Amino acid sequence: MAETRETAIPTQRREQSRRLAARAAEAVRAVDVDRLRELAPHLALAAVFLIGFSLDALLRYQRFGAPSWDLGIFTEEVKGYAHFGAPILSIKGPGFNALGDHWSPIVALLAPLWWLWPSSAMLLVVQAGLFAWSVGVVSDTAERLLGGRSKGLLIGVAYGLSWGLQRALDFEFHEIAFAVPLLAVIGRQLLLGRWDRAAWWAMPLVLVKEDLGLTVTAVGVVLMVMARRWAAGAVLVLFGFGCMALTMGALIPHFNPQHQYDYWSKLPDGGHPRLWHLLLAPFTRWTVWKTCGWLFGIVGFLALRSPLVLLALPTLAWRFGSANPMFWGTDWHYSATLMPILFLALVDVVARARRSRRPLLKGFAEGMVPASAAIAVACTVSLPVGLGGLADPGVWSGGPHAAALRAAVAAVPQGVRVESTTGPLSRLAARDDAYWLGGSKPVPPDYLVIDTAGWNGGPSDLPAYGAALHPGARYAVVFDRDQVSVLRRQ
Incomplete structure (x- = not known):
């Protein structure tokens, strides 16, 4: 009988602990649900x-x-x-x-x-x-x-x-x-x-x-x-x-x-x-x-x-x-x-x-x-x-100019050195070694992306403009639409 009582007491304690833990878990869940409803x-x-x-x-x-x-x-x-x-x-x-x-x-x-x-x-x-x-x-x-x-x-x-x-x-x-x-x-x-x-x-x-x-x-x-x-x-x-x-x-x-x-x-x-x-x-x-x-x-x-x-x-x-x-x-x-x-x-x-x-x-x-x-x-x-x-x-559609900019970005290969005006700069920076226009002086870039919309008196001869930015380098226009141009170094 003594052995039975000794083994029963720990069992009861374990059962009480489980009940207390279950009640605590229920309380936490109730608090979480109430707080979630408030939030x-x-x-x-x-x-x-x-x-x-x-x-x-x-x-x-x-x-x-x-x-x-x-x-x-x-x-x-x-x-x-x-x-x-x-x-x-x-x-x-x-x-x-x-x-x-x-x-x-x-x-x-x-x-x-x-x-x-x-x-x-x-x-x-x-x-x-x-x-x-x-x-x-x-x-x-x-x-x-x-x-x-x-x-x-x-x-x-x-x-x-x-x-x-x-x-x-x-x-x-x-x-x-x-x-x-x-x-x-x-x-x-x-x-x-x-x-x-x-x-x-x-x-x-x-x-x-x-x-x-x-x-x-x-x-x-x-x-x-x-x-x-x-x-x-x-x-x-x-x-x-x-x-x-x-x-x-x-x-x-x-x-x-x-x-x-x-x-x-x-x-x-x-x-x-x-x-x-x-x-x-x-x-x-x-x-x-x-x-x-x-x-x-x-x-x-x-x-x-x-x-x-x-x-x-x-x-x-x-x-x-x-x-x-x-x-x-x-x-x-x-x-x-x-x-x-x-x-x-x-x-x-x-x-x-x-x-x-x-x-x-x-x-x-x-x-x-x-x-x-x-x-x-x-x-x-x-x-x-x-x-x-x-x-x-107008904010819901960029119109033909935005379409031209997207096409210009697509015309530039990934992983190249490129200089660009502000508009497409962030997209090019995500995949290329990108510079602001004229910023890569030591090494001429492989491509130039130029958006002349809003420019006052923009360059009429883009290859000459590219050569002026980077003396000794020659550029040819490979994309030109709606005042957006892409020049590739020759």
Whole structure:
């Protein structure tokens, strides 16, 4: 009998353990199902924006609507990583290493996708996915803090349609595509009081671009201001400053052909600015004031009441302090990283205003939730950029000129050295050793692809033009249609 009892006790304990494990598993499944139901509308919203962003980007790609050489540059960078080599940017010059231009090693994460889809279009879809991810993060965070699914979705729609993201879509892929969802997640963790998570999510920003080290520093300051987390905040401040100093002072010059950081020259006074000039000059520029109006106006200027707006200050400082007017305005992709900060700051202020004793502030803050979506829709309709541009029937078909460009690209063999104008450059960079027109001086290219549409006084004798670009080389026209020509070296 004693032996029977001794053997029965472990059996009972094992049975109890199995029951407890089963109950725990059921509880976890129940929590997962409930959380998935909560996330479903925000995932659906992110999926809608993914489709819209991808459609806009791919239509532009199909009609060769490249506004610059940047997509070709990033195509060469990803191709270099995918081939287990250095990220050489032939478009910028023979042997030019991407790490000597901007510090963006995070782009190497796209190498496995290149093995599956070796095309510039892949980069555009990835950027659309990263932006759409941030839409879901902002939308779900807004619901958590404000309560009510509709409020979260309205904020998500307003953010997804924000002009900063739309401008970035118009100017194709850039490394800041990785920073946008990272900043959305950082803002979410700060608003939910998950201080350690916010710190960990901030650290990868230093791999996106060298100036984002200052944004990491700003996250440390926000941790001190919002949570009195002095140790974690001090670590982030030192980490952000240290990484920025290391990349600008040592790493980028190491890979740069001239062993320097090229963008110091963008500062006033030729890279040696006087402090008073650096601080006061932005306030004298009307373009800067207009940009601030566009940035803070889309959230009713309420973001200025949130500590989260400190995260935007580093980006605004280098842009407005620069001597390059291109950084001051609302064009290009420079405002995309500010959008998640501003909209999550709006969420923060609306949540705080509910505890305010001032009914005017409380009413205005609550009204900005639907108003922000209305403002975003109005901007999308009135500005022919991003998703707003889809209303133009011309974007759905590139017409005969796009067909001529596709035929010209097909006329160039794979694996050759080719120089090209901006339009077809990214497609050629995906399969050839591609250079911007006139950029391969040491060794004349095998082919020239020239799109003269929009040129004022373009060359009438293309072979002579090719010979002038590369003295000693002779070229013959092998394709000519609708102002698009392909020249082959004889």
